[in-house]
Amino acid sequence: MSKDVAEGNVLELTGITKRFPGVLALDTVDMxxxxxxVHALVGENGAGKSTLMKxxxxxxxxxxxxxxxxxxxxxxxxxxxxxxxxxxxxxxxxSLIRTFTVAENVFLNREPSGLAGFKDMRTARKETGNLxxxxxxxxxxxxxxxxxxxxxxxxxxxxxALSITATVLIMDEPSxxxxxxxxxxxxxxxxxxxxxGVTIIYISHMLQEIFEIADRATVMKxxxxxxxxxxxxxxxxxxxxxxxxxxxxxxxxxxxxxRKEELLSVSGLRKGRKLDGVDFSLHAGEILGIAGMxxxxxxxxxxxxxxxxxxxSGEIKVLGKTLNxxxxxxxxxxxxxxxxxxxxxxxxxxxxxxxxxITVADLGRFLRGGVLSGKxxxxxxxxxxxxxxxxxxxxxxxxxxxxxxxxxxxxIARWLLKKPRIFIIVEPTRGIDxxxxxxxxxxxxxxVESGSGILMVSSDLPEVIGISDRIxxxxxxxxxxxxxxSGGLTxxxxxxxxxxxxxxxxxEGIPS
Amino acid sequence: xxxxxxxxxxxxxxxxxxxxxxxxxxxLIVVSLVASPLFSGLDNLRNVFLIQPVGxxxxxxxxxxxxxxxxxxxxxxxVISLLTSLAAGIFQKYPLMHPLLMVAIMLGLGAAIxxxxxxxxxxxxxxxxxxxxxxxxxxQGLALFYAKRTIGGIPRSFRFIAEGSVLGVxxxxxxxxxxxxxxxxxxxxxxxxxxVLAVGxxxxxxxxxxxxxxxxxxxxxxxxGMLFSCAAIFLAARMGGGGPKVGVxxxxxxxxxxxxxxxxxxxxxxxxxxxxxxxxxxxxxxxxMNLLSLNSFLQILLKGLILIVAxxxxxxxxxx
Ligand SMILES: Nc1ncnc2c1ncn2[C@@H]1O[C@H](COP(=O)(O)OP(=O)(O)OP(=O)(O)O)[C@@H](O)[C@H]1O
Ligand SMILES: [Mg+2]
Numbered sequence: 001m002s003k004d005v006a007e008g009n010v011l012e013l014t015g016i017t018k019r020f021p022g023v024l025a026l027d028t029v030d031m032x033x034x035x036x037x038v039h040a041l042v043g044e045n046g047a048g049k050s051t052l053m054k055x056x057x058x059x060x061x062x063x064x065x066x067x068x069x070x071x072x073x074x075x076x077x078x079x080x081x082x083x084x085x086x087x088x089x090x091x092x093x094x095s096l097i098r099t100f101t102v103a104e105n106v107f108l109n110r111e112p113s114g115l116a117g118f119k120d121m122r123t124a125r126k127e128t129g130n131l132x133x134x135x136x137x138x139x140x141x142x143x144x145x146x147x148x149x150x151x152x153x154x155x156x157x158x159x160x161a162l163s164i165t166a167t168v169l170i171m172d173e174p175s176x177x178x179x180x181x182x183x184x185x186x187x188x189x190x191x192x193x194x195x196x197g198v199t200i201i202y203i204s205h206m207l208q209e210i211f212e213i214a215d216r217a218t219v220m221k222x223x224x225x226x227x228x229x230x231x232x233x234x235x236x237x238x239x240x241x242x243x244x245x246x247x248x249x250x251x252x253x254x255x256x257x258x259r260k261e262e263l264l265s266v267s268g269l270r271k272g273r274k275l276d277g278v279d280f281s282l283h284a285g286e287i288l289g290i291a292g293m294x295x296x297x298x299x300x301x302x303x304x305x306x307x308x309x310x311x312x313s314g315e316i317k318v319l320g321k322t323l324n325x326x327x328x329x330x331x332x333x334x335x336x337x338x339x340x341x342x343x344x345x346x347x348x349x350x351x352x353x354x355x356x357x358i359t360v361a362d363l364g365r366f367l368r369g370g371v372l373s374g375k376x377x378x379x380x381x382x383x384x385x386x387x388x389x390x391x392x393x394x395x396x397x398x399x400x401x402x403x404x405x406x407x408x409x410x411x412i413a414r415w416l417l418k419k420p421r422i423f424i425i426v427e428p429t430r431g432i433d434x435x436x437x438x439x440x441x442x443x444x445x446x447x448v449e450s451g452s453g454i455l456m457v458s459s460d461l462p463e464v465i466g467i468s469d470r471i472x473x474x475x476x477x478x479x480x481x482x483x484x485x486s487g488g489l490t491x492x493x494x495x496x497x498x499x500x501x502x503x504x505x506x507x508e509g510i511p512s
Numbered sequence: 513x514x515x516x517x518x519x520x521x522x523x524x525x526x527x528x529x530x531x532x533x534x535x536x537x538x539x540l541i542v543v544s545l546v547a548s549p550l551f552s553g554l555d556n557l558r559n560v561f562l563i564q565p566v567g568x569x570x571x572x573x574x575x576x577x578x579x580x581x582x583x584x585x586x587x588x589x590x591v592i593s594l595l596t597s598l599a600a601g602i603f604q605k606y607p608l609m610h611p612l613l614m615v616a617i618m619l620g621l622g623a624a625i626x627x628x629x630x631x632x633x634x635x636x637x638x639x640x641x642x643x644x645x646x647x648x649x650x651x652q653g654l655a656l657f658y659a660k661r662t663i664g665g666i667p668r669s670f671r672f673i674a675e676g677s678v679l680g681v682x683x684x685x686x687x688x689x690x691x692x693x694x695x696x697x698x699x700x701x702x703x704x705x706x707x708v709l710a711v712g713x714x715x716x717x718x719x720x721x722x723x724x725x726x727x728x729x730x731x732x733x734x735x736x737g738m739l740f741s742c743a744a745i746f747l748a749a750r751m752g753g754g755g756p757k758v759g760v761x762x763x764x765x766x767x768x769x770x771x772x773x774x775x776x777x778x779x780x781x782x783x784x785x786x787x788x789x790x791x792x793x794x795x796x797x798x799x800x801m802n803l804l805s806l807n808s809f810l811q812i813l814l815k816g817l818i819l820i821v822a823x824x825x826x827x828x829x830x831x832x
Contacts, residue, residue, distance in 0.1 A: 058722075059719075059720060079720060079722035080722030081722075083722060094717065095720045095721065096717060097709075097713045097714055098713065098714070099709070099780055099781055100713070108706070108721045109707070109721045110722075111703050111706060118697075118701050118702050119701055119702065119703055119706060
């Protein structure tokens with residue numbers, strides 16, 4: 001007699017253990033998922049969430065433990081088997097073929113096919129189009145992935161998962177690359193699926209999201225299950241305590257408000273229809289937050305300043321000197337550092353050691369008579385790993401085997417090491433766990449106190465308010481207002497009113 | 513304010529990058545027409561466009577699938593040498609063998625050789641470059657062991673494949689056209705083609721989508737090996753014999769041709785028709801060199817130049 005899941009459950013995990021060289025990623029994990037529930041999975045970076053999901057979806061196999069899935073015990077040898085059984089997943093990492101079209105990606109390895117394995121791309125295109133329309137995204141099925149924005153790519157990942165008829169749908173940090181608009185859409189989809197009896201496993205570091213959408217939440221820490229809570233019976237504080245094992249106080253470090261000399265001054269910056277005459281200045285000692293509705297020009301401003309997509313016209317002065325920034329090299333030469341929001345694709349040297357990934361942008365510092373001084377390099381790398389709490393088996397671990405959040409911390413470490421005078425950072429804490437967030441805020445603070453200036457683009461309003469000395473609010477490529485917080489913190493309503501151009505408190509809720 | 517266009521902008525001005533190979537070909541043809549009156553002779557045109565491209569074309573098609581899947585095959589030349597030698601040798605022993613049986617034997621051997629390369633790359637995980645470099649030596653050694661020098665004795669019935677014609681159209685062109693069309697369709701319309709392109713573009717993402725990366729690589733070598741045997745069949749039929757030197761140069765030429773034709777050596781981008789365009793460019797180029805009776809060192813040097821220009825163009829297209 002084979003065992004089956006208990007009535008009302010769809011998936012029961014018992015004693016799941018997974019060991020990677022140097023780490024015990026999962027240590028006898030038990031977890032139960034009910035039919036038709038939205039089950040959130042939370043925990044610090046490196047807690048083992050993605051590893052567990054990859055075992056469920058056939059990417060990895062557990063070293064031991066059993067998975068009961070409606071009907072009996074299962075072992076998935078590869079992702080196709082899991083798909084066929086009805087488990088679909090949106091991976092945390094980038095999982096689209098960049099040279100393929102949207103439709104080709106959605107149906108990759110599952111192309112509708114007729115005679116002798118010939119693809120029926122017409123059907124694939126039509127179905128992709130239908131799915132996109134059904135869930136309310138406007139995207140051309142024939143567009144190539146490499147021509148899409150990060151947000152659009154994430155939409156494709158969602159559509160890809162939805163195209164599979166699944167009883168369990170796993171979403172590993174789907175919101176990390178979405179704006180409020182798509183997120184709202186996604187939550188709509190989740191509710192529809194839930195009503196149809198689909199179980200959704202939802203991973204995110206944004207607790208607001210979890211309290212909005214989930215029925216239950218399971219907390220993981222260091223590869224173990226800490227516990228499962230009904231959302232309506234718990235609080236953010238309790239979940240955080242379970243996650244990090246301590247209370248988090250002083251989430252945002254206090255600003256000492258020492259505005260010093262002007263580092264950067266920008267006037268009349270224009271770029272196509274995206275930037276429509278932007279003027280502002282950044283001083284040493286301050287964190288300047290940039291807020292606004294998605295697509296109001298915040299990231300375009302960041303890209304223009306770093307020379308990724310140079311501005312058409314306007315003046316950029318760095319330390320009083322006019323600079324015509326046309327390339328990234330020029331920007332770096334002028335002492336500008338930059339972390340983009342597109343961390344899935346850029347910046348990580350996958351097969352190289354974590355140590356190299358951290359020190360690569362500043363190797364010059366470790367030269368002794370033209371030769372790399374390994375000792376100093378290792379020391380610095382180790383220090384940063386400790387400061388940011390990057391979870392590694394050792395500093396020589398391959399970068400692409402780090403957990404998603406730890407890869408981000410690694411990128412941040414790279415630039416912190418370089419200590420740029422002007423630091424542009426987009427979404428500094430997307431995908432980063434709560435404990436590490438405070439650490440990153442503390443480091444940002446320390447950096448400006450030592451004489452740098454930070455320009456931070458973020459869609460997380462509490463973060464913008466909590467850490468910025470001044471806030472630039474953008475709307476349709478222009479600066480709509482500058483809020484100085486030296487007299488006290490502003491409100492989300494005030495920012496939103498500027499961002500949408502009318503009194504916000506009378507419209508719908510506040511997305512964050 | 514006038515701006516000097518960058519190389520990238522010039523490429524785009526010339527049209528879609530996919531068209532580049534045809535533009536280069538047209539320019540080369542015009543240059544040839546001007547440079548040598550002999551070029552436009554009917555026999556010469558026949559040679560340049562109908563006969564020469566077939567052998568290289570078949571080898572390049574095989575190379576295309578292997579490279580698109582993220583591999584490379586340096587052993588093409590010695591595979592062709594070995595197979596033509598075997599064909600001639602077997603025919604000498606059994607002169608009455610039915611030509612179709614020989615075709616089947618050749619295809620089987622090609623598949624077997626491709627399978628061996630594929631296993632070494634996909635299962636033993638030797639890098640494609642080293643694996644096929646080693647196999648190049650092994651196949652060359654076998655070819656020399658089997659046939660000390662060129663052997664004749666390919667019967668007329670088999671030579672029909674290259675020399676015959678149906679309804680006035682050369683048989684070789686009929687077959688070659690059919691194979692090109694087949695390869696094109698397999699690449700763009702068949703699931704196997706999609707897997708080849710996906711694996712070549714991004715093996716990690718492909719694996720996450722459930723594609724068996726190793727198996728796809730293996731199959732690309734198998735398929736490639738069969739196309740190499742088609743090249744061997746055609747060359748044996750055309751020359752009426754085979755030998756350990758027959759395939760010399762086909763490895764580098766096939767790679768050069770497909771790179772000029774827009775197939776990226778890092779895998780995943782390129783198509784069959786572009787690769788064929790690249791083959792025509794090589795064919796016209798060799799012909800022109802011969803007509804102008806340029807020194808062979810100059811020929812080699814110019815080929816290197818063309819290769820660099822082509823790769824520079826494709827890589828600047830990529831950055832766009
Ligand atoms: N392929 C691998 N090889 C070696 N170690 C790995 C591999 N994959 C994951 N790990 C390790 O396993 C641990 C758990 O990683 P996992 O990706 O599951 O974390 P996570 O909870 O998803 O974190 P995040 O919130 O950052 O995404 C980490 O320490 C990570 O370095
Ligand atoms: Mg993860």
